[in-house]
Amino acid sequence: MSVGDxxxxxxxKTRMHWHQSRQKLLAENVSNADTPGFKPRDLRAPVFSPAGSPLVSGVRLEQTEAGHIAPQPMRGGEDPRDARRFETTPSGNAVNLEDEMLKASQNQQDYALAASLYQKSLQMLRTAVGKRG
Structure with missing residues (x-):
């Protein structure tokens, strides 16, 4: 069994990749704060099964007959729910810079936590196999 398994x-690793993607999306929201009609987007957090694999939702679709419609992939985990927006500018822009900066700050802290846990896990494995350092 390899370490990645x-x-x-x-x-x-999945969590850190999600935080990287979310940070990019939040940066796009901030950069489009003055774009007319722009609606901010966010990503849905990954949900993990008891076995450790990420699930997009608790329900999985299966195509049991050839005539059934095949399951369609989701749009990269984008959260389709509209966030509660307290203000919308006359141009239709719904970006609230304070909200986006708070999300970006929290996302950065969560990424640092996941990276720290990843590093500590690898150090623990090295210690278990007898390698120090």
Missing amino acids: MPLIGML
Whole structure:
């Protein structure tokens, strides 16, 4: 079993990739704060099964007959729910810079936590196999 196959390591890697994607999306929201009609977007957090693999939702679709419609992939985990917006400018822009900056700050802290846990997990594995450092 390789280190990447371990459930904890896999979940931490998935979580860090999600935080990277979310940071990019939040930066796009901030950069389009003055774009008329722009609606901010966010990503849905990954949900993990008890086995450690990420689930998009609790329900999985299966195509049991050839005539059934095949399941369609989701749009990259984008959260389709509209966030509660307290203000919308006359141009239709719904970006609230304070909200976006708070989300970006929290996202950065959560990424740092996941990276720290990842590093500590690898250090623990090195110690378990007898390598120090």
